[in-house]
Amino acid sequence: MAGSTFGELFRVTNFGESHGPAVGCVIDGCPPGLELSESDIQPELDRRRPGTSRHVTQRNEPDAVEILSGVFEGRTTGAPIALLIRNTDQRSKDYGNLLDTFRPGHADYTYWHRYGIRDPRGGGRSSARLTAPAVAAGAVARKWLAERHGIRLSGHLSQLGEIPIAFESLEHVSRNPFFAANATDIPRLEAYMDDLRRAGDSCGARIEVAAHGVPVGWGEPLYDRLDADIAHAMMGINAVKGVEIGAGFASIAQRGSVHGDELTPQGFVTNHAGGVLGGISTGQDITVSIAIKPTSSIRTPRRSITRAGEATTVSTHGRHDPCVGIRATPIAEAMLALVLIDHALRWRAQCGDVRVDTPRIAARVDPTD
């Protein structure tokens, strides 16, 4: 199967290149009757868009979304929703000589060997710009999740390069250019980024995302588990190299007597599982952490080869994010929303009429854990 479609029942098919006429997506399978207009989607695109601070690429794209179909008199009809975002600030000449060489850490070499042709303008299909359609589709998903199930998504940057960022409060996230849940360390982060930019180098980042209010019972036992589909979604974001659910890699050194989240009539005691057991949601917060590698497009000269296989040196100029992780929080939230709505519909298909007497217990009672 061609790989540009995400989801089984809420299906998002992505198209476009960084410097082509447009990027966008088609959402197929959206439930009918959801109130929807461009104004529901645009704020999420604005969170992700470039040019909003000196710490991200200076490409200036309004990323204005147009709904082409699937909405009638302000409500979804159940028909495919096509979302179009025209590209307006392409400067393709910046990338003129890139056809003849392969940038280290980039997809240039792999695309070339796979396809025998590649669009080098702005990274073409491998550009982070292709996350915009996912963010747009995610906005539709999170609106439905909120209205239908009261689900809320959140995310924040928890590490920038070597610097861990203490969690203070989610309310800070929208008030700094880093999506940090922190007010104290912002000057330090800004200085760090300024140094990095001057050095012509880049750094990685860690993002935490969570979904609050997911009901118990979404997911599948094998293969298309809820956690497996989240891992697929997150590792499918450009530059992601690692994914954790709940305790993640820390669970290696945990004992079973610590890791297994106890249940009480008052609620779960801990949430090491990150809201998923046996591939199915527990009703606790779904918690995900991802590692994002440093941007590959840097000014520092690096060794590479030409298309003919000869040694060369590459130094990348142009407009690039020195840390792609900075803009990744809304992307990770969007991907999580897409996984959740897909499993909401899958759950409804197979199990929508299941009723049990057992009470659904609350999320963990001990928030200090």
Add this chain to the structure above:
Amino acid sequence: MAGSTFGELFRVTNFGESHGPAVGCVIDGCPPGLELSESDIQPELDRRRPGTSRHVTQRNEPDAVEILSGVFEGRTTGAPIALLIRNTDQRSKDYGNLLDTFRPGHADYTYWHRYGIRDPRGGGRSSARLTAPAVAAGAVARKWLAERHGIRLSGHLSQLGEIPIAFESLEHVSRNPFFAANATDIPRLEAYMDDLRRAGDSCGARIEVAAHGVPVGWGEPLYDRLDADIAHAMMGINAVKGVEIGAGFASIAQRGSVHGDELTPQGFVTNHAGGVLGGISTGQDITVSIAIKPTSSIRTPRRSITRAGEATTVSTHGRHDPCVGIRATPIAEAMLALVLIDHALRWRAQCGDVRVDTPRIAARVDPTD
């Protein structure tokens, strides 16, 4: 879509419960003409099977596989290959009272709310026993990958609970009950496990798997990226809580000038990418690391609730692995093989006739990195 099928073109559909009549799978889409008999599959099942040392569950299952279809005169015909493994050592009475309570860290609570019914015998569908069919299917995949493309898979345990295990050589892996690539530390690991078992507790583990010889060009740019599909596969294994490709979480603190793997005519200099760039294989080793949580079935008493929602205490007896990670190496290898063969066929479908003049460069030249 129902979730028990893995892969798009080499499709594995898994069935069975731990204590039902049988477990097994159907492989659809296998290329024709591959020599195949039970003796190609049984050795991989034997690597995974229980009862092989005192450090794993004492359930005694031969896990004998029967090929029911898809093979004629010793070669695959292109028709579905059904693989059947009869269960022979069920002791369902061990689990008699489990229907009325939910074991912490188990899928009991989530299954119950999703399905309104659950098979409690030996964990039913959520048992690690359900990885056996994947191992069997993986044996078919790795045979084709080896014969057709010269690809080799390897794996080993690199951490047991708090104990990191130094990599000495892959040749040790088959010579100790832990799949450790190490001969020195085995007595220490055995003592650790003996202590744990006596304490009625369990621990987690880290597994590293790799694929050697994968050609450049397998994968997709978005969503169904090679790394995303690997993450989906690995997080879909029971008890896995984290997945890394290449440098993984360490890439957060790396600079771009370090992380991006340089290319030279003699080969790649490093492999921080773990063999995947832009979702597509580079020709370097695919390297994956996974975190496995501690077993939830432990003797130590733990708080839980009954099906009626009242407080209770659970202590799990019966035959359980004190560290499910110990038997996970062949499972992770199998899942990696399944991802690779699927992308091999996907590559051939879309790009099988692409030819480029650019030489394919070697895997990394500096093995000290």
Add this chain to the structure above:
Amino acid sequence: MAGSTFGELFRVTNFGESHGPAVGCVIDGCPPGLELSESDIQPELDRRRPGTSRHVTQRNEPDAVEILSGVFEGRTTGAPIALLIRNTDQRSKDYGNLLDTFRPGHADYTYWHRYGIRDPRGGGRSSARLTAPAVAAGAVARKWLAERHGIRLSGHLSQLGEIPIAFESLEHVSRNPFFAANATDIPRLEAYMDDLRRAGDSCGARIEVAAHGVPVGWGEPLYDRLDADIAHAMMGINAVKGVEIGAGFASIAQRGSVHGDELTPQGFVTNHAGGVLGGISTGQDITVSIAIKPTSSIRTPRRSITRAGEATTVSTHGRHDPCVGIRATPIAEAMLALVLIDHALRWRAQCGDVRVDTPRIAARVDPTD
């Protein structure tokens, strides 16, 4: 995607060969809580099985089904349901020399060129025996459709070779070996078949199937329309060469003022649509008619070529149905049931919470049409 899986949400994966160890299927996605045992499935298999009259193949197969998974204490659990039917009456020597030639009208030539290998024993994968697993899966589907939605399926033979068979009553269908809804013409049909068998020849047939009680609203507007999926299901049955919904080919010569089914508060006036408009069920009977070609395995000698490409003559002996259409009624019913349950779940996924005030009108009021 490999082609042996039917359905998107109620997924049936078929395996086996006519003279291999077994045939069977895995059903993934079945809703939980359905009471199910072998005795729900066996009667449908018995309707289809060979050897029940002199007019069908004399192969003597009990077609006993075993449920391997997915059922606990007599109810489905939501896990995959594996159904196994062991082959017991293989006489592979009957087909010994068939590897060297291609029977006209058979899949021999096409399989050989596609796969470079084929299992010739009893037709291998192309045998009508491979419809048994679909009938078994269909039995599960129709039980759910009946219990959950009150849907009833029926079918009958309406033409045998040149002989149209008048519809008298569905109650006759189970009382003659032809599945004819007719008592009057049975002797004539028997004589016709006896003549044909003596002549070493074969004939085609027409089957009508219908679903009664399907609610309005199942289906999709484009591509995966309910009627399109029915056409896919029916043309996927061995030997089917044509499919009609409702008025079918007769609609070519109808006027719009005749064909379009009028609606009244008392119900639809006619059902030329066959229960589907715009790809979505109307609430009227779903009516389907299929054409089945004459059996290709006949004693009459026919021209063919050898595997080396040289001219030869083929005369097929062994045990064959002189009219495969005779046993096709339960198969067509089963395939219709599989399409319906799949769309029932798809409907529930996307539109399960839609409510409208408009009354659902009755099926057609004028049964004489």
Add this chain to the structure above:
Amino acid sequence: MAGSTFGELFRVTNFGESHGPAVGCVIDGCPPGLELSESDIQPELDRRRPGTSRHVTQRNEPDAVEILSGVFEGRTTGAPIALLIRNTDQRSKDYGNLLDTFRPGHADYTYWHRYGIRDPRGGGRSSARLTAPAVAAGAVARKWLAERHGIRLSGHLSQLGEIPIAFESLEHVSRNPFFAANATDIPRLEAYMDDLRRAGDSCGARIEVAAHGVPVGWGEPLYDRLDADIAHAMMGINAVKGVEIGAGFASIAQRGSVHGDELTPQGFVTNHAGGVLGGISTGQDITVSIAIKPTSSIRTPRRSITRAGEATTVSTHGRHDPCVGIRATPIAEAMLALVLIDHALRWRAQCGDVRVDTPRIAARVDPTD
């Protein structure tokens, strides 16, 4: 799965409504390196577009296609190809009162009950206008099929209402407004249509399509058979009520000694199979015949009900095709092309390296059959 995507490996996702801003599609999985520009697609859209004669709807749409992605310097890159067709001649006021009633023979009633909302403007999603994106995608498919495999597609109208149209030559098809392979009967067809239009009524049609030069070996044995996928494609076209492959319904009354196509070293003797045996292409012409029902939008008053369930009368004015079959030939050709390219890629995925010594025999030697 949401239903607006066609194909497994060459995937076409359709979007749009008749009177929304645009219709279009995204093609995912197209092989890279194919020369492609709008001028390859526009001629096929022009064949289908309205307003070209007095016998079709007078809506005046240029149907100008824009390629939004997936093409770089005139060649496909392997990335998704988004095709956009802006709607320019919407007259939504024509359909103002249609929200309150259900036109007989239309999808109004079924959409309303399924979705609880519907876009009534020009038929919304159920408009024949939504075949334009499929025709555009089909143009890409047929270009690849022609260049890579030498495959040629053809189609023609073989019956208009009660009037069978004798086949004279394919060269006539482009020279009359009916796509008739006939020059003699055109005046009679024109008179027939003029009468029908004056009467405020409509009629059905029969279309024949064929693919020439398909190699032996494309397709699957079960379920996703080549003929089953063709049936799915054809029955998925608006207004189609029947599909035949090869001899179709005529095969019911054929004897096996007639129907089964004999093979000789000089080629097949007949082609009753229509180019498919056992679900796999034979190398002969793929021949398909479809029945198209009369247009439901007619001036003749008809009984219906209101949204509140009360009796009413409907008479449809506005711009409508009195026979939708007249413009259906390029649509049916396009759908056949989409099925073929999908199976070409599926064949290459599974069997691309199969080699057999047996010669591929020629298409039928006796063209008089």
